[in-house]
Structure formats: structure tokens, C-alpha cells
Amino acid sequence: MSAPRIVMLPGDGIGPEIIGAAKRLLEAIGEFEFEERLMGGCSIDAHGTALTDEVLEACRAADAVLLGAVGGPKWDSTDPGAPRPEQGLLGLRKGMGLYANLRPVRPSPALVSASPLREERIAGTDLLVVRELTGGIYFGDSGRDGDSAHDTCEYSAAEIERIARVGFEAAQRRAEGSGRKPRVTSVDKANVLETSRLWREVVGRVAPDYPDVELNHLLVDNAAMQLVSRPADFDVIVTENLFGDILSDESAMLTGSLGMLPSASLGADGEPGLFEPVHGSAPDIAGQGIANPLATFLSAAMMLRHGLGRADDAARIDSAVDAVLDRGLRTPDLAGEGETAVGTDEVTEAVLAELNA
Ligand code: IPM
Ligand code: MG
Numbered sequence: 001m002s003a004p005r006i007v008m009l010p011g012d013g014i015g016p017e018i019i020g021a022a023k024r025l026l027e028a029i030g031e032f033e034f035e036e037r038l039m040g041g042c043s044i045d046a047h048g049t050a051l052t053d054e055v056l057e058a059c060r061a062a063d064a065v066l067l068g069a070v071g072g073p074k075w076d077s078t079d080p081g082a083p084r085p086e087q088g089l090l091g092l093r094k095g096m097g098l099y100a101n102l103r104p105v106r107p108s109p110a111l112v113s114a115s116p117l118r119e120e121r122i123a124g125t126d127l128l129v130v131r132e133l134t135g136g137i138y139f140g141d142s143g144r145d146g147d148s149a150h151d152t153c154e155y156s157a158a159e160i161e162r163i164a165r166v167g168f169e170a171a172q173r174r175a176e177g178s179g180r181k182p183r184v185t186s187v188d189k190a191n192v193l194e195t196s197r198l199w200r201e202v203v204g205r206v207a208p209d210y211p212d213v214e215l216n217h218l219l220v221d222n223a224a225m226q227l228v229s230r231p232a233d234f235d236v237i238v239t240e241n242l243f244g245d246i247l248s249d250e251s252a253m254l255t256g257s258l259g260m261l262p263s264a265s266l267g268a269d270g271e272p273g274l275f276e277p278v279h280g281s282a283p284d285i286a287g288q289g290i291a292n293p294l295a296t297f298l299s300a301a302m303m304l305r306h307g308l309g310r311a312d313d314a315a316r317i318d319s320a321v322d323a324v325l326d327r328g329l330r331t332p333d334l335a336g337e338g339e340t341a342v343g344t345d346e347v348t349e350a351v352l353a354e355l356n357a
Helices: 015-029 041-047 053-061 085-095 109-114 157-175 194-209 220-229 241-253 294-307 311-326 344-356
Strands: 005-011 033-036 064-069 100-105 127-132 142-145 148-151 183-188 214-219 236-239 262-266 273-277
Touching: 005 015, 005 041, 005 053, 015 064, 015 294, 015 311, 015 344, 041 085, 053 085, 064 085, 064 294, 100 157, 100 241, 100 294, 109 311, 127 157, 127 241, 157 183, 157 194, 157 236, 183 194, 183 220, 183 241, 194 214, 214 220, 220 236, 220 241, 236 241, 262 294, 273 294, 294 311, 294 344, 311 344
Parallel strands: 005 033, 005 064, 064 273, 127 236, 183 214, 183 236
Antiparallel strands: 100 127, 100 262, 142 148, 262 273
16 A cells, blocks of 8 residues: 655744644654645745645645644735735635534643643533534625625535534544443524524434434534533534634633644545644744644644544554653643743654654
8 A cells, every 4th residue: 555645734934843843753653655835825925826726736636634824924914805825724625625624622631730721620621623614604705895894604504414414423433432422512693693593403403313412502602601611511512614713712722722722624535634733823933943743743643543544543643742741841832830841843752752652
């Protein structure tokens, strides 16, 4: 069997540093063929657009795509005509059909004190945000007309149904062998939005196909509140694109650092997925060698698990990351008062050492 082909998209800011570290990690795990491409601000600088057709084609043809981060102040502009790094990411999601975004939130036991919430609040938190990724207000009609602007939110029943099924199936998989009842919380704004009323209706219609799963509906404002007041009660949260964007950042903070959250974006069966840390390009610390590579490592683990069918290798990475945190190694974003912070290279070396231990 030939080595899996992985397109690496380092992107901007700290992206090249964390993707460089992930490459070392993957080389220690097995044989891969890497192809590095420009996407985001770096592609705007080189080609005038955040995502070229060639790069989209290369991603479609790969076995998996690993992305660093895109964006930075250099490309910030309110000019609607100016190219934006984020367009590259959105173009990839749409162009690769990546409708399901999985963002697991499991505070590492060694990091509970890094959370802004009290330890007893987050104890036992282990949740998964399943975010719809190719519909809603992100992709609806938008525009400016003189002094006004509009963004349209649209969802079809088919789009809602397929993401609901991803949520239910993920809940079943997570509960397997645990003896606990799988739970899905569907988040919407059905008291105000028509798309949300359709969402609630379709999720409810699909639910009987998963009789073992307990389904609850929450309004998004209430969900935002419950996430900080009782995070450990959540299992799988399934929600639309914009709500998922917001709630996943909120959930990420439960772990004490956005720097710890990985993600997988998946499309149809057999099509390549895209894997990336949830944190951004952190331009303020780019090039200093202090970026936290752990969310990228955990994203590489998700790539092995969900994209390449190599769950054992994925588990090895997950435990190596846990072990390194356990030993007290912290990049500055995680280091508490009195803790010494180390750089990207040291953390990477420590993870590699754990892999070989
Ligand atoms: C994310 C990011 C993106 C989003 C941006 C960079 C377009 O915030 O992946 O959560 O809003 O989806
Ligand atoms: Mg976001």
C-alpha cells in the first residue's frame, strides 16, 4: 500500500511553525507523502487570491488535508472587494463538501487549573460540538446596497438531516461500551428564526432512527449560558454554522486554552477530510518559536482516526500529548503563574520522546 498523501496548508502567522512541528510528529508515526501548498494570506500575496483552483484540486485529490491557520492584520480590510484569507478556508469547505465539523472538548486532566472556570465546574467535561459547515448565513446571499447590508441564512431539510445524523451517530459511537446513555443537544433559535424551526422539526424527525439516544433542544442563548454553568452535562451538541462557530470557541475556553482544541471537517464517505486546530494564526506571537503545537498534534490524531482509519496511531498521539502536559511542560499560553514556559520545539521534542517511550 502506498503512503497516504497529505496536503499540508501551513497558512499564516504561527501556521508554518505548528505545521512544521506536526510534520515531525507524523514522520515519527509512519510513512506519509507530504505536499505543501499556499492557502490564506500567503496565497493572496503570491497569487492575489486566498485559494487557487490548483490548490483546491490538490486538496480534493489528497487522502487528507492538514491546515495550520489563516489570517492576520496585514489582510484585514472592510473593503468588500478586497481578498480575505478566510475566503480560502470557506472555499475549501464548500469546494471539498466538508459539511460536518467535529470539535471535541475534553479538558486535559493536567490543565483543569488553567480553565477560567472552577475545577469542580469543569470536572468530567467531555463534549463534542458537531457544527454544520457548508450552509447557513456563511454561504447565503449577502451584499451591500448603499447604506445597508444583508447576509441571508438558508437551510434545506436535506442539509439539516445529514448533519443531524452525524450528531446522532457520533453520540452512539462515544457511548459505545461505556454503559451510559448517549445524548444529543440540538441548538437553535427556534423562537425567532424560521431556519431554526425547520432545524428543530428535521432533527426531531430523524431522532426516532436512534432510539437509544436522548435528544434535547436548547435555544442558543440558553445553550451559551448552560455551557459555562454545567459543561459536564453535555455530550454531543449539534448546531448550525454560525451558532457552532460561537459555541465552539466558548467550549474551547473550558479547556483553559483555545490552544488545545483540534477539529475535523468531514464530507461524504471516502472523500478527504480537512483537519485543523481551532485557534487562529496568532500573528502577535508568530515567528517567536513559542506557539503551542498541541492542538495541531491532536488534529493530526483526528486525521489519523477519522481520515486515514488509523485509530491506534491516533491514540498514541493523544496519550503522548496527555503525558507531556502531565509532566508540566507548558507553552506560554498554558503556563500559569510560577510555571516556566517552554517553546514549540521543546514541546514537540517531548511529545516525540513520549511516542518512542
Ligand atoms: C472557525 C473560524 C472560521 C469560521 C473563520 C476563520 C472564517 O472562526 O473555523 O471557527 O468562522 O468558521
Ligand atoms: Mg471560529
